[in-house]
Amino acid sequence: MTDKTLLAIENVSISLPPGADRPFAIESVSLTVNRNEIVCLVGESGSGKSMTAHAILRLLPDRTGVAQGSISFNGNDIAKADEPTMRRLRGGAISMIFQEPLSALNPLARVGQQIAESIITHTKPTPSKEAVDARVQELIRDVGLPDPVALARSFPFQLSGGQRQRIMIAMAMANNPALLLADEPTTALDVTTQKQILALVKKLQSERGMGVLLITHDFGVVADVADRVVVMRNGRVVEQGTVDEVLRNPKDDYTKSLIAAVPGSRSLTKTDRRITGEPLLDAVGLNKTFITKQGMFLPPRRTDAVQNISLGLKARETVAIVGESGSGKSTLGRLIMRLIEPDTGSVHFDGKDLLSQRGEKLRQMRRKIQIVFQDPFAALDPRQKVGDAIAGGPIAYGTPSKEAMADAKRLLARVGLQESAANRYPHEFSGGQRQRICIARALALKPSVLVADEAVSALDVSVQAQVLQLLAELREEMNLAMIFITHDLRVAAEIADRIVVMRRGEIVEQGETQKIFQNPSDAYTRALLDAIPGRTMFAGPGAKQAEVASA
C-alpha cells in the first residue's frame, strides 16, 4: 500500500440474511481509491455497488454485515473499528451524498442549520456561532449557490433539486473530508443540472485533492468525470482499470454489453421510414393551467403547464417529446390521453374530435390510444394477476375472456416473458419485466397510438436498450404511431423520427431527429445536447466523425 492510497477495500464480502436471493451481497470485492482521484463504481441495480459504499461507513441494513475482508482508510482498518471511531469518521474524514436530496435533508430544518450541525458535531471545542455562520456561508458559496445569507435561511422544499444536491454537497464538504462517497448523486436530476453537479464535484475534488468514490449506472457519467472505473455485477468486480482502458478496450463481456447499451452510443442506422399522409392525431392550441390553493389568505398559485401547444402525429410515426422536469411534457401526454381535461384547444383523432366525446363513444376511442407509464412498480395493480391485467382491456370491450386470456399469453411471449407469467403477481417480476408487462397490457387493445411516458427512464441502461428495441420492433409489427415522452435526448435519438423540445410548457424547437442533433437552432436545445453525459466518448447520433476521433 502506497502513500497515495486513501481507501483500500480488500477481499470484502457482505453476508445477507438467510432467505435472500444470494448468500452474499458482495463477494471478494477489492478496490482502492487514491488521493486526488475519482473512481466510478458502475453496475446495474442489485449489483451491490451501493452496499459496497455503505459498508465503508458501516451503514449496512440490519442483519447484514462484513463477513470477511478488510477496509483500510488512511492505513487504519475500519472494518473492525469501534462505533465512536466510526462516528468521528462519518461526516468528518469520510462523507457521503445520496441519490435523492429531498429525502436526505430534514424537511423541517433550515438548510443553513443542517450544514452548521455537521460542523458543530465534528469540531471540539464547539466554535462560536459567528464562526459557524461564516463557515456555512463560505460553504454555500463554494458549491456555487447565489446569496448564501438568504439561502441558508430557506427550507429544503423551497429549493430546486439541483440546489438541494448542492446543499448536500456543502454538508459533505463541511469538515474537509479526505474521501467523498457519492451514491448516484445525479440520477434524480435533469441532464443540465446533472452536468453542473458533476462539474462541481470534479472542481471540489481537484481543489481539495479529495478521493471520490462515485456510484453510477451511467457510462456517460463515467466518461465525463472518472479517472478509474470499477465495474460490478451480481456482487463481484468484473473489471477495473483507468477510464480509457475500460471504455475503449473493455475486456469483460459484461462491460462490453453495458457500454454498448449506453443510449446514443450506437450509430444511427435508421432508414427513412417513409412516413407520409395526414396526421392521425392532431392536437391544436392546447392549454392547461394548474391552480393550487395556498391556504385562505394567499393568492392561488398558477402553473402554466402547457401553453398553446400544437402537435401532429402521422400514422406509424414516432415523435419524441423531450424536456426537463416541469416542462409540461407529461401533462401534454395526459391531455392527449384525456386523463386530464385541457382548458382550451382541440385534439382530433382519425378526423374525430376527441375532446367532445362522452361516455360510450369516449370509451370506444380510448382503446385506440394507449399509454405506458414511467414507473413499472406503480403502474401494475399489486393485487391483480398479470394475465388479468393484460386481458382486462379486451374483456372490457367485449372479447370473450378465454380468447382474451389466450391473446394475453401470446402477447406475454411476444414481449419476451413466459406464458406462465400470466398466473403470477406483479411483485414477482423485476422492473424491466414489469415494463414489458405494461407494454403488453397497452398493446392488448391493438391501439394505433401509443403514448410512452418516460417508459424506459426508471430502467437500468442495459434493460433500457432491450425495451427500446422491443418497442421499435412492435411499432413496425403493429403499425403503431408513438408519442415518446422522455427527458433523455439520447433515448429520444434511438427511437424517434421527430423530436419536439419543450421548456416551461412551450415548444422551443421541433424537427427531424437528425436535424435536431446536427443543427439545433434553439439555445436551450443546444444546452440540452451539451449536457448529455459522455458526449465526447459516446458521440450522439449525428455527431461529426471528427469529434469522435479527437475525443
Next chain:
Amino acid sequence: MSTLKSFLRHPTGMIGLIVLLTVVILAVTAPWLFPDDPWDMVGAPFQPPLSEGLWLGSDMLGRDVAAGIAHGARISLIIGVISTLTSLVIGVTIGAIAGYFGGKVDEVMMRITELFQTIPGFILAILLVATIGPKISNIIFAIGIVSWPPLARLTRAEFMRLRGREFVQAAVCQGQHPLTVVLRRILPNAISPIIVTGSLAVASAILIESALSFMGLGDPNLMSWGFMIGAARTVIRQAWWMSVFPGLAILLTVLAINLVGEGLNDTLNPRISRKR
C-alpha cells in the same frame, strides 16, 4: 395466506383473538349452557358468587348473573358487528364517491360528513333511540348513523391517494367501467386500513350499546351487559358482583377486539409485517 401466518405470530393479536373467540363461543352456546330465560328468577335474590347453582351469584330479583352475561354476549356481539357493518356500508360508499369523483361532489359529501361529526355521537344516538323507540334494530341503526363519519373520511383519503395512481389510470385507459375501476382496482387496495378501523369500531359500538342500555334505552326484551350494570348500580355497595362481572365482560371483549384490530393493523401494514 401469509397475512394469516404473520397474524398467528403476532402475540397480543393472538391473545385478543383467543379472548374474542371465547366470548363468541359463550354467545353461541348460551342457549345450551343456560337454557332458561335469563329474565327468569331462578334463586333467592342477592346470592353471592359460588352459591348453590349460581356461579356468579344472583341479582336483586334472583336472576342468574352468569346466564345474563352469556345471553348478553349475544346481544353485544350482534349489535357490535351489525351496526359496524351498517356504518361501513354508509361510510365506505360516501367516502368512495367523494374520493373518486372529487370536486363539487366531494365538497357536498364532506359537508354532510362534517355535519354528523359536529354533533356529539352519543347524544345523537340517545336522541335517535329515544325518538324511534328502543328496539334492537333501531339501536343498531342509531349506532350505525353515529359511527360512519371516520370511516368515510378514511375511505375518501385512501381513494384520493389511489385515484391518481398509474395502475388506476391504466385501468381507465383500458376502457374499464368506472364501477369496475372502483370495486376491482381501488377498493381492494384501500381495504386494509378500512378493515382495521372497522374492527375497532365494533368495540366502540359495544360500548355505545352498553351505555344506552345502562341509561335504560336498551331493548327491554333482551338481556344486555349495560342493562345489568345499570340495574345493579344502586346496590353496588351491597352486591358488587352484579355490576362487576358484566363490567369485566365489557372490558375483556372491548380489549380483545382492540388487540385483534391492532394485530390486523400490524399484519396488514406491509412495512411493519415485513420486519417479522
